[in-house]
Structure formats: C-alpha cells, structure tokens
Amino acid sequence: xxxxxxxxxxxxxxxxxxxxxxxxxxxxxxxxxxxxxxxxxxxxxxxxxxxxxxxxxxxxxxxxxxxxxxxxxxxxxxxxxxxxxxxxxxxxxxxxxxxxxxxxxxxxxxxxxxxxxxxxxxxxxxxxxxxxxxxxxxxxxxxxxxxxxxxxxxxxxxxxxxxxxxxxxxxxxxxxxxxxxxxxxxxxxxxxxxxxxxxxxxxx
Ligand code: SAM
Numbered sequence: 049x050x051x052x053x054x055x056x057x058x059x060x061x062x063x064x065x066x067x068x069x070x071x072x073x074x075x076x077x078x079x080x081x082x083x084x085x086x087x088x089x090x091x092x093x094x095x096x097x098x099x100x101x102x103x104x105x106x107x108x109x110x111x112x113x114x115x116x117x118x119x120x121x122x123x124x125x126x127x128x129x130x131x132x133x134x135x136x137x138x139x140x141x142x143x144x145x146x147x148x149x150x151x152x153x154x155x156x157x158x159x160x161x162x163x164x165x166x167x168x169x170x171x172x173x174x175x176x177x178x179x180x181x182x183x184x185x186x187x188x189x190x191x192x193x194x195x196x197x198x199x200x201x202x203x204x205x206x207x208x209x210x211x212x213x214x215x216x217x218x219x220x221x222x223x224x225x226x227x228x229x230x231x232x233x234x235x236x237x238x239x240x241x242x243x244x245x246x247x248x249x250x251x252x
Contacts, residue, residue, distance in 0.1 A: 049088075049089035050071070050072050050073070050074075050075075050076075050089060051072060052089060053071060053072075053076075053089040053090075053091060053105055054068050054071045054072040056091050056105075056106075057071055057091065057105055057106050057109045060091075060106050062106070062109040062110065062113055063113070064109075064112070064113045064116075066117070066139075066140045067109050067112050067113050067136065067140070068109070069139070070112075070135070070136040070139035070140055071105055071108075071109060071136070073139060074132065074135050074136065074139065075164075076088045076089060076102075076105070076132060077089070078160075078164065079096075079102055079130040079131060079132045079135070079160075080094055080096065080102055080130065081094075081095070081096060081097075091104055091105050091106050092104055093107070096129060096130050096153065097150075097152050097153055097156060098150040098152045098153050099245075100129055100150060100153060100245055101129070101245055102129060102130040102132050103129075103132070103133065103192060103244070107242060108132065108133050108136055109136075110223070110239075111133075111190055111192070111213045111223070112133070112136055112137065112140070112190070114211065114213045114223070114225050114239065115188040115190055115211055115213050116188070116211060117137060117140045117141075117142050117187075117188065118141070118187075119140070119141030119142070120141060120142075120143065121141075121142045121143065121187040121188060122142070122143050122145070122169075122183075122185075122186050122187050122188075123137050123142040123143065123144050123145070123186060123187060123188045123189070123190065124144075124145045124146070124147070124179060124180055124183070124184075124186045124188070124189045124190070124202075124205070125137065125144060125145070125146040125147070125189075125190050125192065126146075126147050126176030126179075126189070126190070126191040126192065126193070126202070126247070127146075127147070127148065127149075127176060127191065127192035127193045127247070128146040128147065128148035128153065128154065128157050128171055129148065129153055129157070129192065130153075130157065131146075131157040131160060131161045131166070133190070133192055134146050134157075134161060134166065134168055134171075135161065135164070135166050137190075138166050138167070138168065142188075143169045144168040144169060145168065145169050145170045145172065145180055145183055145186075146168055146170075146171050146172070147171075147172045147173075147174050147175070147176040147179075147180065148171070148172070148173060148174075148176075149173075149174065149175055149176065149248055151173060154171065154172075154173040155173075157171065158171045169183075170183070175250075176191065176193075176199075176247065177199045177201070177202075177247070177249065178199075178201050179199070179201040179202050179204075179205045180205070181201065181205060184204075184205035185205055185206060185207040185210065186205055186206060186207065186210055187207055187209075187210050187211075188206075188210055188211045188212070188213070189202050189205065189206060189210070189211075189212045189213070189214075190212075190213045190214075191212075191213065191214040191215065191247065192244070193215075193244050193245055193246060193247035193248070194215050194216075194217060194218070194221040194242075194243070194244035194245065194246050194247060195214055195215065195216050195217075195221070195247040196216075196217070196218055196246070196247070196249075197216070198212075198214060198216060198224070198226070202214070203226060203228070203234060206226075206228040207228065208228050208229070208230060208231065209227070209228060209229075210227070210228050211225060211226065211227050211228075212225070212226040212228075213225055214226070215242050215244050218246075219243075220241050220242070220243055221241070221242050221243065221244055222238050222239075222240070222241060222242075223238070223239040223240055223241075223242050224236065224237070224238055224239070225237045225239060
C-alpha cells in the first residue's frame, strides 16, 4: 500500500527520490487515529486530535521537495501535528526542530515519535509565529498550516541561501517559497493553491 501511495504521489509530479523513499518507508497508519487507519494510504488529509489534520501526502511531498533538503540540514517545522512531516524530514537526514501550539498534540507526538525511532533535535510546545530564535539560523523552515500573512521572524531566521515554504492566505492558501538571497533580500515564488487548517494566532 505504501508503494501504491508513493506511485500516486510521483504521478502527481513529485520527482525528489529522497522524498519518495521516505513516503515509501513511513508507516502512515501509525500516525493516524485508529478509526481512519484503513484509509492511511490514500492520498488524503485526515482528522487527528485537537480538530487538526494530518496533511495529504502529496502536499507533504510538494512542500518537502520545495525545501530541497540535504542530509544534515537544520530544518524548523511549524505545526508538528501527527509528526508525519517531521518523520519525512528525519528520513531525509535533516536535523529537525518542530513547534506545535496544541498541547494535546505536542504531548502525544513527543512520546510517539521516539517510539518509532524518530528523534527530532527538539519538539517545542509554543507559537510558531515567533519561530525559534535561540536555534536560528535554519537551512529551511516549513509551515504546515495556512498563514494569514508571512511572519517576519521566520524570514529573519533563515540562513542566506535558506528557504521558507509557507502556505499564505485565509480560506485558500497560495504555496509560497522564499529563498534568502542575501542578508536583506529574498526571492519569492508562488506555486499554486492549497487548503490548510489555519495557523493559529494569539486570539484563537
Ligand atoms: N505537519 C503536520 C503533520 O504531518 O501531521 C500537519 C499538521 S496540521 C495540517 C497543522 C498543525 O499546525 C496543527 O497540528 C496545528 O495545531 C499546528 N499549528 C497551528 N497554529 C500553530 C502555531 N501558531 N504554532 C505552531 N503550530 C501551530
């Protein structure tokens, strides 16, 4: 079933062999509530705890491909959720820092990932809008919830040459890739429409 899912994701245009190998290897059914387990290898998002979702595998693959991860890269993820995206990044050899704002999910995933042998550098319970200044700069930052605007701290925490992959918008989001080309300059590319749960702010 994992082979089939990998083929579906590849057929939709994902070419990075390391991303595809990660999808082939990771037991997605273990990241989901048992009531949805039978559907784990469909290319669909599903509900997880705290009214959140595990993203569609194609979306995970698309964002990860844009990040262009090399082994040893220092990556910050905003929105740990089920930990599936974290696992994809770890399979690719990244050093992963991940922030989750829902305590229930943070606690669950913090226990669950090491049980499967996945060891992020740090999982943090906190607000992803602020990034992680103490650990910056990062080779890449990936935001896995829909951001109403681009948080300035995330751009500031990129290395020169680093990439921020962020879905931006209210109801629908435009997948946006920022590459830091110098201390003061960023190149911006827009790469199609997606639909995410919202990146939660102070008031929600
Ligand atoms: N990467 C996740 C996965 O693979 O399961 C996707 C999870 S879901 C699409 C987005 C996650 O972002 C949710 O778990 C949500 O609680 C989290 N989130 C929302 N607002 C946040 C914020 N301000 N800071 C950190 N995490 C946030």
